Amino acid sequence: MTISEKLPMQRRDFLKSSSALGVALVVGFNTRGVLALQGSETATDFNPFVKINADGSVTIIAKHFEMGQGTSTGLTTLIAEELDVPWDDVSVEFAPSNNELYKNLAFGSQGTGGSSAISNSFIQYRQAGAAAKDCLVQAAAKHFDVNVADVKMSQGVLTSGDKKAMVSELVEVAATMTPAEKPVLKEASQFTLIGAESLPRKDSSDKTTGKAMFAMDVKVPNMLYVTVLRSPKFGGQLKSFDASAASDINGFVDAKAMPNGSGVAVYAKSTWASVKARRAISAEWDDAAAESRGSEQMRAAYQELLAADPVYDASGTGKHAEIASAAASAKASVSAEFEFPLLAHAPMEPLNCVIEPAEDGGVLVHDGCQFPSITHPTVAAVLQIPPEKVAIKTYYAGGSFGRRANPTSDYHMEAAMAYALMGGSHAIKLVWMREDDLAGGYYRPMAAHKATIGIGEDGKISGWAHQTAAQSIAKGTPFEQMLVHNGIDHFSVEGIVDTPYKINNMSVGLSDYESPMRVLWWRSVGHTHTAYAMEVLMDMAAEAAAADPVEFRLAHLDMADKDNERLAGVLKLAAEKAGWDGKQMAGKGRGVAVHKSFNSFVALVADVSTDAAGAVSVDNITCAVDCGLAVNPDVIRAQMEGSIGYGLGAIMRNEVTLTDGVVDQANFPQYEPLRITDMPNIDVHIVASAEPPTGVGEPGTPPTGPAVANAIFAANGMRITTLPMTRGGVKFA
Amino acid sequence: MALTIKINGESREIEADSDTPLLWVIRDELNLTGTKFGCGVAACGACTVHIDGQPRRSCVTPVSVVGDAEITTIDSINTPEAVAVQTAWQELDVVQCGYCQSGQIMSAIGLLSENKKPSDGDIDTYMGGNACRCATYHRIRAAIHRAADILEA
Numbered sequence: 001m002t003i004s005e006k007l008p009m010q011r012r013d014f015l016k017s018s019s020a021l022g023v024a025l026v027v028g029f030n031t032r033g034v035l036a037l038q039g040s041e042t043a044t045d046f047n048p049f050v051k052i053n054a055d056g057s058v059t060i061i062a063k064h065f066e067m068g069q070g071t072s073t074g075l076t077t078l079i080a081e082e083l084d085v086p087w088d089d090v091s092v093e094f095a096p097s098n099n100e101l102y103k104n105l106a107f108g109s110q111g112t113g114g115s116s117a118i119s120n121s122f123i124q125y126r127q128a129g130a131a132a133k134d135c136l137v138q139a140a141a142k143h144f145d146v147n148v149a150d151v152k153m154s155q156g157v158l159t160s161g162d163k164k165a166m167v168s169e170l171v172e173v174a175a176t177m178t179p180a181e182k183p184v185l186k187e188a189s190q191f192t193l194i195g196a197e198s199l200p201r202k203d204s205s206d207k208t209t210g211k212a213m214f215a216m217d218v219k220v221p222n223m224l225y226v227t228v229l230r231s232p233k234f235g236g237q238l239k240s241f242d243a244s245a246a247s248d249i250n251g252f253v254d255a256k257a258m259p260n261g262s263g264v265a266v267y268a269k270s271t272w273a274s275v276k277a278r279r280a281i282s283a284e285w286d287d288a289a290a291e292s293r294g295s296e297q298m299r300a301a302y303q304e305l306l307a308a309d310p311v312y313d314a315s316g317t318g319k320h321a322e323i324a325s326a327a328a329s330a331k332a333s334v335s336a337e338f339e340f341p342l343l344a345h346a347p348m349e350p351l352n353c354v355i356e357p358a359e360d361g362g363v364l365v366h367d368g369c370q371f372p373s374i375t376h377p378t379v380a381a382v383l384q385i386p387p388e389k390v391a392i393k394t395y396y397a398g399g400s401f402g403r404r405a406n407p408t409s410d411y412h413m414e415a416a417m418a419y420a421l422m423g424g425s426h427a428i429k430l431v432w433m434r435e436d437d438l439a440g441g442y443y444r445p446m447a448a449h450k451a452t453i454g455i456g457e458d459g460k461i462s463g464w465a466h467q468t469a470a471q472s473i474a475k476g477t478p479f480e481q482m483l484v485h486n487g488i489d490h491f492s493v494e495g496i497v498d499t500p501y502k503i504n505n506m507s508v509g510l511s512d513y514e515s516p517m518r519v520l521w522w523r524s525v526g527h528t529h530t531a532y533a534m535e536v537l538m539d540m541a542a543e544a545a546a547a548d549p550v551e552f553r554l555a556h557l558d559m560a561d562k563d564n565e566r567l568a569g570v571l572k573l574a575a576e577k578a579g580w581d582g583k584q585m586a587g588k589g590r591g592v593a594v595h596k597s598f599n600s601f602v603a604l605v606a607d608v609s610t611d612a613a614g615a616v617s618v619d620n621i622t623c624a625v626d627c628g629l630a631v632n633p634d635v636i637r638a639q640m641e642g643s644i645g646y647g648l649g650a651i652m653r654n655e656v657t658l659t660d661g662v663v664d665q666a667n668f669p670q671y672e673p674l675r676i677t678d679m680p681n682i683d684v685h686i687v688a689s690a691e692p693p694t695g696v697g698e699p700g701t702p703p704t705g706p707a708v709a710n711a712i713f714a715a716n717g718m719r720i721t722t723l724p725m726t727r728g729g730v731k732f733a
Numbered sequence: 734m735a736l737t738i739k740i741n742g743e744s745r746e747i748e749a750d751s752d753t754p755l756l757w758v759i760r761d762e763l764n765l766t767g768t769k770f771g772c773g774v775a776a777c778g779a780c781t782v783h784i785d786g787q788p789r790r791s792c793v794t795p796v797s798v799v800g801d802a803e804i805t806t807i808d809s810i811n812t813p814e815a816v817a818v819q820t821a822w823q824e825l826d827v828v829q830c831g832y833c834q835s836g837q838i839m840s841a842i843g844l845l846s847e848n849k850k851p852s853d854g855d856i857d858t859y860m861g862g863n864a865c866r867c868a869t870y871h872r873i874r875a876a877i878h879r880a881a882d883i884l885e886a
């Protein structure tokens with residue numbers, strides 16, 4: 001049997017057949033949030049979540065996009081669990097853009113992020129599945145002429161005594177039933193899919209056969225390919241350009257100045273022709289408002305911020321200087337400064353989208369769309385058409401790590417401008433090359449930290465004065481109102497100001513760094529640097545207290561506090577599974593880190609070794625995670641493996657640097673991604689929990705850097721406080 | 734210029750400048766989209782195809798040098814190694830975003846065609862040029878071992 005014979009029906013074929021079949025049971029919620037069937041509601045005030053077709057096959061509508069984090073599998077699990085249908089009978093379709101009907105209940109608008117997909121959908125999607133089942137059961141009761149209570153459903157088969165019917169036989173009648181207003185959800189003990197170890201991912205077969213469609217793969221009639229020549233400096237404005245040298249390039253169509261001065265749109269009949277033409281075009285820029293500092297100057301500016309008093313008192317103690325001086329004169333004390341570089345997200349699929357004209361005079365956007373709630377109005381505004389004339393079709397996204405979700409919808413805005421410049425005469429496909437991606441901004445901001453920690457007579461922390469400098473992610477964006485309070489961008493201090501550790505006399509100060517460069521959340525946001533500073537400092541404090549790093553951390557956790565208990569739980573589990581015994585071995589080092597983010601708790605024990613020349617290898621990582629109820633254990637393991645690897649590559653050797661405002665890194669050879677040769681063995685252990693499910697896409701990243709740093713310290717005595725580690729002086733094997 | 738290339742068992746007439754990378758001919762002209770663009774400079778492996786059975790980075794292979802060689806893409810490869818690799822990849826649910834995986838799979842097929850029983854070291858050496866930003870490497874290693882077992886059975 002070949003692979004393709006084994007595959008479940010492909011999504012596109014399925015759509016065709018379902019429309020041909022006509023009759024379907026479609027369940028969702030109406031705008032009042034009440035469960036409803038399509039037919040009783042008009043299409044505009046109803047969001048289908050589950051469709052059961054006449055042949056008994058099921059389609060679930062995913063309100064969250066799939067960037068690899070496993071949501072299409074997770075949301076399917078929630079519906080299929082309550083609906084009691086065979087796993088292989090269910091396929092996934094991505095929801096259209098509709099902010100009201102498909103909103104993320106954690107944000108109040110349609111979008112994916114903050115490791116929230118499963119947690120915000122956990123009840124909603126199960127209710128939709130349960131409602132669909134309820135209609136089928138009612139239909140079966142009618143069909144069998146028995147009471148509803150006497151109907152059972154399992155694996156897509158409805159039975160009562162010796163009477164039996166398949167879903168397909170009941171769909172038509174079920175579509176006329178009214179679902180219970182509050183269908184009863186299963187007890188955890190009744191789950192057969194939630195928590196199951198062996199559910200194949202929904203996207204596995206398409207993604208192993210080249211059939212999975214990404215926006216990059218979309219080709220529509222009359223489509224031109226567009227690359228954009230942008231200012232080499234952030235904030236530079238186009239003065240003029242000369243495209244005469246491009247005119248004899250085969251396939252080149254036209255070049256036009258972007259209306260906002262951001263660059264030149266280069267239109268061609270193929271991607272390659274656009275790239276070649278772009279190379280041939282010269283442009284002049286006005287850099288008056290541009291960032292023209294280099295990384296050294298930026299670093300110096302951060303140092304100055306740390307040398308001055310913090311502007312904001314993020315912990316509200318009002319006693320920063322006092323706490324700092326008390327800490328410095330405690331029985332023992334440690335102090336350290338940390339530096340973190342700019343980081344690019346560099347998702348594997350370079351940014352791109354397609355905009356094509358629609359019959360109603362509007363447009364259809366093809367995109368791996370992470371924030372429809374921003375992209376949709378952005379495209380409408382650029383094109384000056386009413387929002388209802390914009391539709392978004394969502395495809396698999398080749399990674400994001402935060403990049404696709406940004407406050408200006410930057411690449412969609414570019415695509416819309418490029419579309420408008422042609423007067424809508426052509427569909428356009430905007431493509432970023434890898435060089436555009438690395439030099440194009442929306443970076444994880446640079447950050448710097450400084451801390452002084454005192455250790456008291458009891459061997460515990462007696463005071464901790466912490467100061468952070470970072471460029472604000474939220475200020476100046478539509479998210480400012482929600483995320484910035486009293487001038488403090490929570491993203492700059494999360495993971496410190498709200499640390500679960502019980503630390504007496506902790507003060508956290510913050511100063512903002514300013515630049516026209518655009519910064520953004522990068523897988524785990526502020527935790528990317530705050531966890532590193534916190535957990536390396538905890539190690540340094542343990543050393544100063546002559547305590548075991550695991551014991552020292554546990555001594556600062558209070559088992560009467562639920563969060564502390566869960567943090568201690570993962571810490572103990574990781575230590576136990578790694579066989580933590582505090583012993584030293586020549587040429588090896590072991591380090592630990594634990595961190596809470598996105599309401600999940602992750603502890604890592606890292607094992608490193610050094611060779612004769614002192615080069616470091618990261619050999620093993622033992623991970624313990626508590627993310628509440630584990631909906632898809634294998635997806636959770638995969639997310640831990642992936643988020644640890646993502647963090648590891650960055651802390652080892654990734655940084656975006658600038659010379660006179662121009663990014664130094666051109667392509668992967670200068671921004672070398674983690675390779676298979678760097679990948680440690682990773683063992684993931686999931687804490688059994690009945691708590692509501694919490695995030696898994698991001699929480700593995702924050703503890704990775706400090707666990708490895710602490711292991712390197714154990715191996716060779718180097719405290720790495722400047723990232724990436726290669727800049728901090730580490731050589732990797 | 735007009736060229737004829739042999740791809741996935743067919744001869745296809747194409748129109749392209751001689752310096753056009755094979756990748757863009759495959760994707761934009763022939764609309765075979767299983768092969769991906771990731772970097773354009775032979776640094777990520779997303780664009781890996783087989784040319785006469787050997788894995789090659791199509792983003793740095795000018796279409797004019799392909800000549801008569803047989804090009805095979807993920808869209809139609811079906812050798813025993815390919816079936817084993819794809820089966821193992823699905824069994825172990827290797828993929829995350831999936832964007833690098835066509836290239837990973839084409840490389841893994843190349844490895845198993847040359848080496849029936851690769852060690853971890855062999856895998857790391859052979860697969861070192863295939864980047865995965867989702868860091869699925871841990872499972873890629875396991876899946877290649879699994880595919881070797883499938884082939885042996």
Ligand code: FES
Pocket residue numbers: 769770771772773774775776777778779780781790791792793
């Ligand atoms: S696209 Fe060819 S190696 Fe990256």
Ligand code: FES
Pocket residue numbers: 068348398399828829830831832833834864865866867868869
């Ligand atoms: S699976 Fe996403 S880049 Fe490899």
